[in-house]
Amino acid sequence: MAVHGIDLGTTYSCIASVDDVSRPTVHRNQEDTDTTPSVVFFETPENVVVGQTAKDSAVIEPDLVVSRIKRDMGHEVTRTMHGRPYTPEEISAFVLRKLAADAKTATGVTVDDVVITVPAYFGAAERDATRKAGRIAGLNVIDIISEPIAAAITYGVLNPGQDARILVYDLGGGTFDTTVIALSGGDIEVVCTDGDHELGGADWDDRLVEHLAERFRQEHPDVPDPLDDKQTEQQLRRDAEELKKTLSTRTRHVLRVMHEGRVAKVEIGREEFEALTRDLLDRTIEITRKTLNTARGKGVDGFDHLVLVGGSAKMPAVTEALTKELGVTPRLQDPDLAVAKGAALYAFEETYRRLLSSGDRTDQSRAEEMAARAGLSDGQRQEIAGRTIRTVASRAFGIKATASNTRREYVAHLVNANDALPADVTEGFATLDDFQTRVAIEVMEQAGAVASDVIEDNNKIAEGDLRIPPGKPAGYPIEVTFSLDASGLLHVTAKENETGERLELSVQIGGMSEEEVAESRAALSRVQVS
Template sequence: MAVYGIDLGTTHSCIARIGDVGRPTVLRNMEGTDTTPSVVYFESADNVVVGAPAKDTAVLSPDLVVSLIKRDMGHEVTRELHGRDYSPEEISAFVLRKLVADAKATTGEDADDVVITVPAYFGAAERDATRKAGHIAGLNVIDIISEPVAAAITYGVLNPDQDRTILVYDLGGGTFDTTVITLRDGDIGVVCTDGDHELGGADWDARVVEHLAERFAEEHPDVGDPLEDPHTEQQLRHDAEEAKKALSLRTRHVVRVMHEGRVATVELTRDKFEEITKDLLDRTIEITGRTLATAAEKGVKDYDDLVLVGGSTKMPAVPQRLANELSLKPKLQDPDLAVAKGAALYAFEETYRQLLAKGETDKALDLASRAGLSEAEQERMASRQITTVASRAFGVIALDPVTEQEHVVHLVHANDALPRGKSREFGTVDEDQTIVKIIVVEQAGSAESTEVAHNNPIADGELKIPPGKPAGYPIEVTFALDTSGLLHVTAVEKETAEELTLDVRVGGMSEDDVQESRTDLAHVRVD
């Protein structure tokens, strides 16, 4: 059996598996590249194109091309294309189908069993949406793990005999995370994490787009705004990304901006690029500082390594700034591919452990043997432990009986160790109350807050109360956050043992909706 690790990225995605020598290998797509642009072109109602061809088509048909969909995961938004509304989960499912189809073309084996990575700062809603995207794509999602954890697994396997404390700085195309991780006797422990899932290389591109449009307007003030033309805007986005990559290798780059028959030749220097994007880099440094402060509160103050992950860390300003700020020499940890490789290692190890747990020792040994693992490597793999933390705080909305003001009571706090279970007793507000509405919320900002407006609702339900009960009648609410960061909530009325189980629903999609989407989209061809 083959298991795969998938880095489902905001701008690029890739898939990996364990090779014959027990090392992770990224599988190239049908276009011959390691990574696939996370871009979907809806050519027709029955055919979609994913990857580089879709990205190229964005200039010609911007209204039929979807990119950066990862930023919508966990939100109730849709895109209407060819008369049908598509959820973020469904669009992400097309990217996943492309990855696994290309993997099968390369290996000859079905890529059904997968581990998918998410940013560390993704909350329960976004993680659940990612899992559902996998199911819509027809995959068996073994687990959802954080990208820095995946990168740390890759690092730990390459350095198996070293105990280290590392800071992972993960700046991808659309998200940013910074995580403190310990490696002890092969075990991986997440100390704390922080981030912003709407900060990444795409924002650097956007600054370049604005700069190019401004320079064009200066030269041609009598012509319309280039950003109001969808075709010109898409071309500028393409040119901006190419400029960013070029300026990582040299100090100057020239872009020709063409709009309404006019041309402006814009020379962009690395210094200018770093100037117009400085506040973006500042934000990552601020978040990193918060992470280090949280780690210090937990007793971690000394670091052995600063590991850079994510394609955007190849911008020269990133390692330079980090070296100056932290007095650590940054290490580029295979920035584009480390996450997928780590996910493949985790998928392999988790499958191996599950086989042993089910008593299927022969299958486990066969799996390890085909991967060329020694007995020592098998023992290490069977015993490796990975511990992680909650990325956000989670709670319920409560009503103060005195002030009659709503506020949030958190049962799980950011950076609590996982798995985490916590129960708390609440009471009804009114006499003879027969229904209690339970609203589960997740921390929305960078800091925990009891203000309702500073939290996002992610689940709700109603619990029946027996008639004739006084105000303050007890209800017990239990939160269970598993190691994948997925939340399970129950509320119990103790007299009749009436129990309400709340599903954390994302984008309005229930499990029935997921199955319906899987069936409905199965006929769509993905190229």
């Protein structure tokens, strides 16, 4: 059976699987490139174009093109195209369908079971939305795993038998994560993680766009602002991305900014570019420093290897800044493809382990068939069967509570950022008033970089009411249990023990109910994706 790993990126995505000699292999798309731009062009209500053609179309039809949708995952926002509103899950599903279709064209194998990666700092809402996007695309999402874990799996497979502590610096197109991971005896353990899901290479592009536009304004002050024209803006964004890549290999470059029949010749050097974006890079260094401090607090006082992941990590300034800050030379770990390859390895290994341990003879036969097809030795089979992967919570989770004496509302956190997963935590609470007949359970997730008990510093991600038996005095006890699985998906249970009344919250996040997901899957299956 074929299983695939998908790196669903902010700016670029790719898909991989394990080949017949147990190597992770990225499948090239129909345009014959390893990565596909995560851009969607709504050409007509019945036809959607994904990838480079969609990206090129943004210059001509900017109002019908959506990019960077990953930054909206987990938020209740829509984009209306041809009179129909589309959720971030639905738009991401088009990207996933393109990847799956191209992989089938390349290999002849239908893509069904997949593992999709997300930034380590994604919370429950974003992870839930990503899983739903996969289901809308018609895929069976085996698991959601963090991108640094996928990168660490790739690193571990390429460096077998080496126990090491790894600092993964992952600067993608739209998100940034830094994670400390321990490899020991083939097992992988995430020590801690931190990041910013609104900081990535696209922000470097934005600075260049503004700089190019400003240089045009200075040269042609009598012409309308180029950023007020959507077509010119999209062209500037294309130019900025290419300029960023060029300045990673050259020290200077000249390009022409054209708008309203006027031209501005702009020359920019690498040093000027780095000065324009210094605060963005400094922010990644600050987060890296904070992550290492957290690791020290958990008994890990250093690291053996610094691994760079993500296309934007190829900027020379990244290596220079990290070398200066940490005193070590980073390793570029196949930055564009390492995450997809690691996801493919995890998908293969996790499927193999589940089939092998199911107790069903048919499943065990399928596991042996997988191993044989991948050319695994007996030693490799034993290593995979015994491998464990342990991760941590990316954020703090709790419930809205009220102090009985002051009536101050605050967030009582049951799971804290960097707690080991899976986590099952139960805490006792109590009613506030005599004869209370219900208790509102409001599930909260840390919103900022640091956990806070202030209501406004958290996002409400689920809610429900727990019924209380009549006639009970203030202080009547209830229990709340948070179960956060290794994928970062949350289940909440509230109960009172006298009658056994329970409230089960599978944390309905991201705005799409299970019924809406099923309806969307059926409706979008009729839309042609190319």
